[in-house]
Amino acid sequence: MPAFTPDRFKMMAAMLLCLMAGTVSAQQLDEADARFFLMRTGFAPDRDEVARYSHLSRRQAVEQVLAETRSTAATAVPGWIDEQPISSLNSKDKSDDEKKALREQEQRRAFELRGWWLREMLSTTTPLTERMTLFWHNHFTSSQQKVRSIQLMAHQNSLFRQQASGNFGTLLHAIGRDPAMLLYLDNSSNRKGAPNENFAREVMELFTLGEGHYEEQDVKEAARALTGWSVERDTGEFRIRPAAHDTGSKTVLGVSGNLDGDAMFDILLAQPACAEYLVAKLWREFISPTPDPREVRRIAGQLRDSHYDIKTALRELFLAPAFWEVNNRATLVKSPVELVVGTLRQFRFSYDDPLPFTFAIGQLGQNLFNPPNVKGWPGGDAWINSTTLLAREAVLERLFRATERPAARAQVMMQDGAKLPGQQALGREGKIQFANAVTRIGFDAHAWLAEFGSDDALVPDLRQRLAIQRAVLAREPSAPTNAALHGSAYLRSLVMDPVYQLK
Template identity: 30%
Template sequence: MDRADARHLLRRTAFAVKAEQINEIAGLSRNAAVDLLMDFGPNPPAIAPPSVLDPEGRRWEQHRDLALWWIERMRTVPRPLQEKLALFWHGHFATSAEDAYYAFHTWDQNQLFRNHGMSDYRHLVHQMAIGPAMLAYLDNYRNKAGNPNENFARELLELHLLGVGNYTEQDIVEVARAWTGHMLDDEKHHYQFQAYHHDYRNKTIFGITKDWDGPGVINEILDGSKKQTAARHISKSLFEFFAYPNPEPAVVDRLANEFIAGGLQIWKLVRAILQSNEFWSAQARGALVRTPIDFVVQCMVGAGSSTDEARPDWWLETMGMAPFYPPNPSGWGANEYWVSSTAAWAKADFVRHLTWKTTKRNHLAEVAQIGAKQAVELMLSFFGIEDASAQTKAALENYLYAERATWEWPQHANLLTLTMLSPDIQVA
């Protein structure tokens, strides 16, 4: 694996490319590098910010604290793929803090995605379904026999497990009945199955008639008549997250078969994707638009800025990606979804703020002491884009030559700003 391969792998498995990580994996085989990055042993335990666990706390402040804590963890953990997958599941099984009764419900779900995001898919889905965050967000906490609520049933089939076209409207009606009684306790603290609210009559789901219960529906989807469809659905979603959009059907089929053969172990599917020829192909390189979270973390890493200093939460909402506040049950979009004038202005404002904070403590000041070409190369390396296009390098060098011919003081700050706003940092 050369340095270009290392950058590609890190752009997909981390939030930021760091020089020390490139040095760590460059020279390894591709498979060995993937296995190394999938070993989460070096990551410290995740400990919730104290405010988040207070049932009497103000939820918006608690979720702000949790978001800042999470972004800082994304920035600092040795193996950020663990957090990358937690973010993927947060978008795939989307819930919003707006609907959480308590912030610790959001924390519990975040921990589920962190601790089990690479383990058994069955366990992850079952725990997601009865988590208080999901029960509240999609209203299953008030799904009762005689008055079923179809919100969770619809999204479970359409978004979470099968995809559009792989179930009927009647299936949704019957799945909703199967999930009656799976609710929250009276204090809204924990999941509780309330038998007196469950519909015990027969239901016909996927053409099978019996007394279905909610967890049994998940079992049928993952291990029964719908297992191939379910495996294709999640294989395609994860491939698009890591590799490129609209994968060839044969690729999805191959990954789905490997996922099933591997016992629905998520780590085996992730490894199959990251070690595939398609992942390493020219088609995959630079094929994804960076999410706002990836963008701010990469900028913070390059600028040597902590979350407390950078306060990315002030801008992420305008960029369209405030953690714990996805726009709807389908989560966030991808690629062109992130390209807008509103997001561009928010990025520019964030970069200006970060530049001010960085130059105030005289970080990267050595850039002013070396030649223009070397200064640009050094700056690009700080932000993980030493492979920037010739056009970008020329534009930055020409700017620096012009600046130095006129005055001295702004060159460091302005070069920092321009690097963070370059086209190359916007893609992964």
């Protein structure tokens, strides 16, 4: 009999873990599992989406959702996206009136772009694609308020979607050449002899390594490597300006040479801390607020071995036992985008124009293309406090007022929307468009409840109430529900329960 050595013990333990993982991934999804999986990897699913995933094994479900991701939007982009970006890049010679007109045009287009992205989220057949596009938007943060070119922000959004589940290394290198990012973090003015450290600092602290994995001197040297990486003012295109680039020797994280931006990014990607930082952030996005250090190291190792293939990390995260752990369910707070988009998708709201939803999401603190600072939206529990919870409930209440007079509903939403900065840029026609769009938002409670054998005007029986509750809430409601409520009133009571804010 072979000696029982420590190495043999490790080998046997690894084999046991593999067998356990195989057993876990083969487990079949019931409706509750499918709904949970689709909620975590996308937006709140409707019954058709749940039916497609019910009775698949966990591995089959994961492979299916990963296989369906795409790299381009299905919704046609606004026609002005490929116009020359002039609002902030080359408007110095414009008159004050011309500059004002350009600012108002930029605001109108910003509303249009947010509406376009929301329409893509609402109609997409691959919600994980849009979730990951949003994830990268909040990871590689930049803001239209500072960039001041909505075309450049639109191109950046396309980049995030292109690599949504592609390759992190490819995405990092592309971000180094992204005009919106270079403008946002001031690298367009980074030149030999007067290096600007903003981009170099954030690429280490927020994009790749996290605090504590680099020294101040590494930031200074990385900034030198990025000198000359700039933006052409006339066209908004990326340019390397040789005369502004520092060609001297630099040392970043112990690696020396005549480094440029690409060489510096490769040094960062080679650090074990880079993969671990990224996996921990994805863990907080999809599993729980507290990453498991051992699992993070394991998945990070596979991410590095795959040369930063994002699907490799997502597959391991979605198949991890912790992802399916009952105690990790209903522990993540829905972002404003997830709350509004998920509600509209799950309950099959009808609408003509997503413009009102852009205001609703902005009111809740997630103004797309305008994160609050370079760290992005903090997310998690930070989405919820006594004020924001009331605001969330108010938005949900307005959405479900399908039986109110349209004019009254429009007036209420217009009053609330007016609190948002920049609404004046909509102009008179835009405000009319907004009001008309609100009147066309509808919810067919009778049709939705009929899927559970219930009816809008009738009191659902116990079986129906439980089925509706399981479809709406991630766990038991925080307060007992009134069994005497008729269908739509019972449904609204569930949506207003604080548990509805969780996933």
